[in-house]
Amino acid sequence: MAEPATIVKCLVWDLDNTLWQGTLLEDAEVTLAEPVRRLIAELDSRGVLQAVASKNDHDPAWQRLEALGVAEFFVLPHIGWGPKSDSVRAIAAELNFALDTIAFVDDQPTERAEVAFHLPEVRCYDARRLAGLDELPEFSPPTVTVDARRRREMYQAGFRRKAAETDFQGPSEEFLRSLELVMHIRRASGTELSRVEELTLRTSQMNATGVHYSLPDLRALLADPRHEVLVATLADRFGPHGAVGLELLAKHERVWHLKLLATSCRVVSFGAGSVILGRLVDEAARAGVHLVADFRRTERNRMMEIAYRMTGFTDEACGCAAELAAPTEEDVQRLHLHPTPQAPPPTMELHAVSLRDG
Numbered sequence: 001m002a003e004p005a006t007i008v009k010c011l012v013w014d015l016d017n018t019l020w021q022g023t024l025l026e027d028a029e030v031t032l033a034e035p036v037r038r039l040i041a042e043l044d045s046r047g048v049l050q051a052v053a054s055k056n057d058h059d060p061a062w063q064r065l066e067a068l069g070v071a072e073f074f075v076l077p078h079i080g081w082g083p084k085s086d087s088v089r090a091i092a093a094e095l096n097f098a099l100d101t102i103a104f105v106d107d108q109p110t111e112r113a114e115v116a117f118h119l120p121e122v123r124c125y126d127a128r129r130l131a132g133l134d135e136l137p138e139f140s141p142p143t144v145t146v147d148a149r150r151r152r153e154m155y156q157a158g159f160r161r162k163a164a165e166t167d168f169q170g171p172s173e174e175f176l177r178s179l180e181l182v183m184h185i186r187r188a189s190g191t192e193l194s195r196v197e198e199l200t201l202r203t204s205q206m207n208a209t210g211v212h213y214s215l216p217d218l219r220a221l222l223a224d225p226r227h228e229v230l231v232a233t234l235a236d237r238f239g240p241h242g243a244v245g246l247e248l249l250a251k252h253e254r255v256w257h258l259k260l261l262a263t264s265c266r267v268v269s270f271g272a273g274s275v276i277l278g279r280l281v282d283e284a285a286r287a288g289v290h291l292v293a294d295f296r297r298t299e300r301n302r303m304m305e306i307a308y309r310m311t312g313f314t315d316e317a318c319g320c321a322a323e324l325a326a327p328t329e330e331d332v333q334r335l336h337l338h339p340t341p342q343a344p345p346p347t348m349e350l351h352a353v354s355l356r357d358g
Contacts, residue, residue: 005137008048008123009097012088013074014106015054015061018127024056024064032068035131040073042134046141047148049095049155052077053087053104075155084111085118092122095155103138105130145194147242157239158266164238173347176270179236181348183275185245188229193218196231196246209260209296209332213248226250228355232276234267234348241267245276251355255320256284258293261304268303275345277311283355285339290320293335294327313337 016023019040022030043050050073054061058079065071076094078087084106092102099121106112107127116124125133133139141148161179168175188196197215213221221227232245244267248260258280263273284291293313295305313335321334344350 006100007141008103008138009101010049010051010075010091010095010103011043011133011139012051012053012091012102012104014084014104014108014111014127015052015056015065015079017107018105018130019052019070020064020068024061030064032070037070039130039134040070043139044073044152045149046134046139046144047151048139048141049075049152051075051091052079053084053091054079055081055084073152075152075159083114083118085115088115088119088122105133143194146192150240150242154240154242157236157241161236161238176347179238179270181234181236181270183232183234183272183345183348183350183352185230185232185247185276185279185350185352187353188218188222188231188246190219190222192231192243193222196229196243209294209329213260221248226252230353232263232272234270234272244272247276247280249280249355250324252289252323255290255292255323256280256287256355257324258291260294271345271347273304273307274311275348275350277307278342278345279350279352280355281311281337281339282342283352284337285341287356289339290318291337291339292318292321292324293337295333295335296329296331297333308335311337312339 013019016030019036020030020032024030040050052074056079058077061079062071062077065074065077076091078091080087084104088102088104092099099119102121103123103125104112104115105125105127106115109126112124112126115122123138147154165175168178193215196218197213218229222229228247228249228251230247230249231243234241234244241264243264245263246260247258250257250259261273261277263276281291291313293308295308297305314337315333316336318336321336324334327334
């Protein structure tokens, strides 16, 4: 059986006679064909980021993209006179994407050859293939989540946020307050399950057990009144971060069992994991129950163990665990906490569903 194609995360466009028809420095007018306009919008809706690597003067080229009404679709325009392989390499580095998830399209064989020679992992396409590009498997992710549809918006907000942090003078906690962070923790809906599954699959550094829950698994938990499937979303004054955290919780009479906690690595510096965990501890304290959390040490999730320990979870044995079925995996630890009420987070506004009403 053939291996599934590695999905392209970012398509890097040449401009002259590729994205638009004509050469900006030579022709009185360049035009954008409607099929290309539709392709740009379609890839954007699938969560494929798009950037530019063009040999042109920056300001006139960018002004033309704005005039054509497509500038907003491009996250990292590299417009200048250096080698295009340097531009593509820089784009991948700025996005923190592996080179084999980058694609490059250009009408000039010499430009494609230059990129292919220096960056053989990058997939290069002749501009004549644009008509069928969105039909290729590498541009067709199997599922398109809510967050994927606004991925470009989130990356653009991230670049603005990073620039603001670079310019900020003062303690890091003050910068976090200046972001006007707002977190919502709510019960997951059926439409969000693809993103929830993605969090369990792609998050390894901040995944307490390293376990992947499939869509059928998650649907079963969602339908079980004894379980809570909670999703945390985060936004700030620059824009949305999307879904950044997941809790799978089984509620028993004397103990709540946290089967999985996973948070996005993108928001570790904002303290999102601590806020999610702190809210759960507070709810358990007010409900008068103990907390037991599953933890399985992996090569990458040391940060999650630190988060549990700093919250107060220990290896202490407690009779409350008698209500729980034994772990299905031998290397799963059961961490215990006798919770106490928690103060509100100091650097963000929190809106969370009550776990005592369900």
